Amino acid sequence: xxxxxxxxxxxxxxxxxxxxxxxxxxxxxxxxxxxxxxxxxxxxxxxxxxxxxxxxxxxxxxxxxxxxxxxxxxxxxxxxxxxxxxxxxxxxxxxxxxxxxxxxxxxxxxxxxxxxxxxxxxxxxxxxxxxxxxxxxxxxxxxxxxxxxxxxxxxxxxxxxxxxxxxxxxxxxxxxxxxxxxxxxxxxxxxxxxxxxxxxxxxxxxxxxxxxxxxxxxxxxxxxxxxxxxxxxxxxxxxxxxxxxxxxxxxxxxxxxxxxxxxxxxxxxxxxxxxxxxxxxxxxxxxxxxxxxxxxxxxxxxxxxxxxxxxxxxxxxxxxxxxxxxxxxxxxxxxxxxxxxxxxxxxxxxxxxxxxx
Amino acid sequence: xxxxxxxxxxxxxxxxxxxxxxxxxxxxxxxxxxxxxxxxxxxxxxxxxxxxxxxxxxxxxxxxxxxxxxxxxxxxxxxxxxxxxxxxxxxxxxxxxxxxxxxxxxxxxxxxxxxxxxxxxxxxxxxxxxxxxxxxxxxxxxxxxxxxxxxxxxxxxxxxxxxxxxxxxxxxxxxxxxxxxxxxxxxxxxxxxxxxxxxxxxxxxxxxxxxxxxxxxxxxxxxxxxxxxxxxxxxxxxxxxxxxxxxxxxxxxxxxxxxxxxxxxxxxxxxxxxxxxxxxxxxxxxxxxxxxxxxxxxxxxxxxxxxxxxxxxxxxxxxxxxxxxxxxxxxxxxxxxxxxxxxxxxxxxxxxxxxxx
Ligand SMILES: Cc1ncc(COP(=O)(O)O)c(C=O)c1O
Ligand SMILES: Cc1ncc(COP(=O)(O)O)c(C=O)c1O
Numbered sequence: 001x002x003x004x005x006x007x008x009x010x011x012x013x014x015x016x017x018x019x020x021x022x023x024x025x026x027x028x029x030x031x032x033x034x035x036x037x038x039x040x041x042x043x044x045x046x047x048x049x050x051x052x053x054x055x056x057x058x059x060x061x062x063x064x065x066x067x068x069x070x071x072x073x074x075x076x077x078x079x080x081x082x083x084x085x086x087x088x089x090x091x092x093x094x095x096x097x098x099x100x101x102x103x104x105x106x107x108x109x110x111x112x113x114x115x116x117x118x119x120x121x122x123x124x125x126x127x128x129x130x131x132x133x134x135x136x137x138x139x140x141x142x143x144x145x146x147x148x149x150x151x152x153x154x155x156x157x158x159x160x161x162x163x164x165x166x167x168x169x170x171x172x173x174x175x176x177x178x179x180x181x182x183x184x185x186x187x188x189x190x191x192x193x194x195x196x197x198x199x200x201x202x203x204x205x206x207x208x209x210x211x212x213x214x215x216x217x218x219x220x221x222x223x224x225x226x227x228x229x230x231x232x233x234x235x236x237x238x239x240x241x242x243x244x245x246x247x248x249x250x251x252x253x254x255x256x257x258x259x260x261x262x263x264x265x266x267x268x269x270x271x272x273x274x275x276x277x278x279x280x281x282x283x284x285x286x287x288x289x290x291x292x293x294x295x296x297x298x299x300x301x302x303x304x305x306x307x308x309x310x311x312x313x314x315x316x317x318x319x320x321x322x323x324x325x326x327x328x329x330x331x332x333x334x335x336x337x338x339x340x341x342x343x344x345x346x347x348x349x350x351x352x353x354x355x356x357x
Numbered sequence: 358x359x360x361x362x363x364x365x366x367x368x369x370x371x372x373x374x375x376x377x378x379x380x381x382x383x384x385x386x387x388x389x390x391x392x393x394x395x396x397x398x399x400x401x402x403x404x405x406x407x408x409x410x411x412x413x414x415x416x417x418x419x420x421x422x423x424x425x426x427x428x429x430x431x432x433x434x435x436x437x438x439x440x441x442x443x444x445x446x447x448x449x450x451x452x453x454x455x456x457x458x459x460x461x462x463x464x465x466x467x468x469x470x471x472x473x474x475x476x477x478x479x480x481x482x483x484x485x486x487x488x489x490x491x492x493x494x495x496x497x498x499x500x501x502x503x504x505x506x507x508x509x510x511x512x513x514x515x516x517x518x519x520x521x522x523x524x525x526x527x528x529x530x531x532x533x534x535x536x537x538x539x540x541x542x543x544x545x546x547x548x549x550x551x552x553x554x555x556x557x558x559x560x561x562x563x564x565x566x567x568x569x570x571x572x573x574x575x576x577x578x579x580x581x582x583x584x585x586x587x588x589x590x591x592x593x594x595x596x597x598x599x600x601x602x603x604x605x606x607x608x609x610x611x612x613x614x615x616x617x618x619x620x621x622x623x624x625x626x627x628x629x630x631x632x633x634x635x636x637x638x639x640x641x642x643x644x645x646x647x648x649x650x651x652x653x654x655x656x657x658x659x660x661x662x663x664x665x666x667x668x669x670x671x672x673x674x675x676x677x678x679x680x681x682x683x684x685x686x687x688x689x690x691x692x693x694x695x696x697x698x699x700x701x702x703x704x705x706x707x708x709x710x711x712x713x714x
Contacts, residue, residue: 007546014592019560019713024418025506025507025508026505026506027505027506029417029504033416052416053416054413054414054415054416055359055413055414055415055416056411056412056413056414057411057412057414058411058498058522059386059390059409059410059411059412059517059519060383060386060496060519061567063420063556064412064420064426064500065426065428065496065497065498065559066556066559066560066563067422067424067426067555067556067559067560068559068560069422069558069560070562071422077522085451100675102563102564102630103560103563103564104563104564137506139422139506140415141386141421141422143421147381147386148383148384149384149494149496149521150382150383151384151563151592151593152413152563152566152567153561153563153567159418162416162417164417164506178383184546184548185548185549186548187544187548188549188551189543189582189583191487191541191542191543191545191582191585192542192543192545192546192549192561192582193557193560193561195536198424198560199420199421199422199424199557200550200554200555200556200557200558200560200561201557202422202423202424202508203423203425203460203550203555203556203557204427204460204550204555204557205508206423206425206460206461206508206509207459207461209509209511210461210509225546225548225549225582225583226546226550226582226583236508237509258645286664290528328451330611353463
């Protein structure tokens with residue numbers, strides 16, 4: 001029990017848990033959820049853990065019309081010894097509050113948010129899958145609920161946490177993907193909302209994602225919204241390139257999401273003494289480096305896949321094949337190191353793990 | 358009854374209707390709503406008119422996470438003779454379908470959408486306020502309802518129409534507003550979603566709107582997201598300027614919303630023989646024209662206000678006072694002409710009115 005004393009109403013009948021092989025991403029949800037209300041005259045109040053259930057919302061609720069909302073995504077992992085391990089949850093909570101500030105949503109006490117996550121995960125302990133590579137995905141989100149059609153910040157919100165057991169991202173070992181460079185649509189631009197985690201960024205990206213999938217690509221690589229010349233991110237991942245032995249990644253410029261995994265990759269590389277630089281990266285620069293045989297590796301980073309090696313970057317039909325479409329050494333070692341810390345095979349030397357008792 | 362035979366379940370007890378003076382924008386809703394479902398294996402089905410009631414949605418519904426949604430806004434007006442008049446509803450329905458295409462939402466049969474609007478408004482006839490300047494605001498919207506956390510287009514949607522009686526926009530006569538030029542945040546950029554009506558555009562605009570209101574301004578003027586040099590729109594309105602006797606408005610460039618009122622203004626001006634040009638407009642050009650005394654008028658256009666004269670454009674503290682902060686002649690005449698057609702005081706020479714029997 002935390003100091004917050006959230007009310008807990010237990011479900012009468014627990015759901016059957018999906019079997020290992022049925023596990024996918026974000027399809028099944030656990031027996032309970034956390035809900036807390038906000039009213040502009042009361043602040044945040046009435047945090048409680050209740051049976052997983054539908055939300056009942058006035059059709060005029062602002063979330064349906066003006067999309068005032070933020071979310072986060074993080075995971076709980078089971079170690080071989082049965083420990084429950086959260087990976088850098090405070091980073092996600094801090095990002096949630098940065099998203100709140102941009103979207104005019106009231107801040108949430110970070111300690112309360114962490115306590116809510118921990119208590120809910122503790123209650124749903126049986127739902128955390130145990131096989132290597134599986135985890136319990138944690139989705140905190142806030143939605144504007146005032147029933148009012150004026151375009152203004154809502155006076156009422158709900159903060160909700162739902163949990164979903166997810167299967168291993170790599171069912172047959174870590175595998176490079178083919179990525180299409182998107183040259184028509186853009187994801188974000190400085191002054192917009194690209195650097196925060198809000199629904200509209202994802203809604204606007206669907207059309208490019210569908211186009212890429214229709215041509216057999218796994219994801220799109222986004223270029224900057226200003227010049228369409230600089231690399232931003234890959235789908236819902238940050239992106240890294242190894243050129244001439246140096247690892248480079250786009251700098252945080254106001255339009256890309258500051259990924260928790262991105263930051264972890266940078267810290268691990270520094271720890272290893274591998275040169276790593278955050279800066280602007282021209283698409284043209286990658287094309288040239290590839291031509292000259294200097295583009296050694298490319299990979300994405302994100303909570304879902306941890307590390308996702310890129311085997312091909314396709315720019316309007318021109319294919320850059322990277323590292324023979326094989327997983328690069330740095331990508332492999334980063335994957336093993338970060339998942340090793342997450343699952344507890346490796347020492348938590350960066351102090352990234354928050355245990356749930 | 359339309360050919361569509363929507364099921365109708367009538368409420369048991371009707372709500373009290375707000376009195377004339379209580380009327381605001383988007384605060385009160387009528388007794389019934391229209392709801393239609395979409396499933397990827399069935400298409401759109403089960404259109405029905407039911408008592409106004411909360412939506413019951415799984416907390417994993419995609420609308421809450423990835424904001425896949427579109428909406429429209431139009432009005433029904435009561436003439437002195439008691440006719441119910443819709444203003445250019447087909448334009449809104451066509452725009453809804455253009456928004457759908459951009460947001461990967463399945464198209465809606467335009468005839469069905471129009472029939473649904475008409476039947477719902479017909480049923481709620483008593484809710485249409487009768488005083489001059491009042492109207493019944495119609496809000497069709499579509500939300501993604503599949504309970505799935507993968508970033509992809511939803512396989513399930515709801516199309517909903519709600520109605521809200523609204524008071525006169527100008528309670529004490531048409532009145533110029535003060536507008537702040539926004540130079541930090543941006544609303545949209547080509548390749549994004551600025552030209553469609555989707556929630557994310559509005560969510561991302563709240564922070565600038567709050568900043569402007571805190572300094573005593575009614576709305577913000579958005580500059581383009583690329584160079585922050587060109588004029589885009591004003592809050593939720595398109596914008597027009599009269600310089601040297603010519604009326605100019607930003608061209609439809611992929612990032613501004615193609616307003617139905619904007620188009621109506623252009624048609625009326627052409628009909629009058631007033632020169633009107635759609636083109637790029639530099640903020641600098643307005644500042645120069647103002648200095649030289651050639652910026653004769655400025656006004657916004659939109660469904661809510663119809664025409665909203667601009668008395669001041671404030672650019673980081675530098676105030677351009679326009680037409681002595683009085684309503685310009687063109688703005689006044691446009692307001693009278695367009696509202697005259699809407700309420701039936703003037704002949705519908707452009708064939709803009711769709712009657713509800
Ligand atoms: C747009 C975008 N970029 C990058 C990331 C990676 O961030 P993280 O490493 O925190 O999961 C995500 C996923 O959260 C994302 O949605
Ligand atoms: C961003 C934006 N621009 C312009 C408009 C004006 O469009 P309309 O004249 O169709 O109401 C609106 C309102 O619908 C809007 O939301």
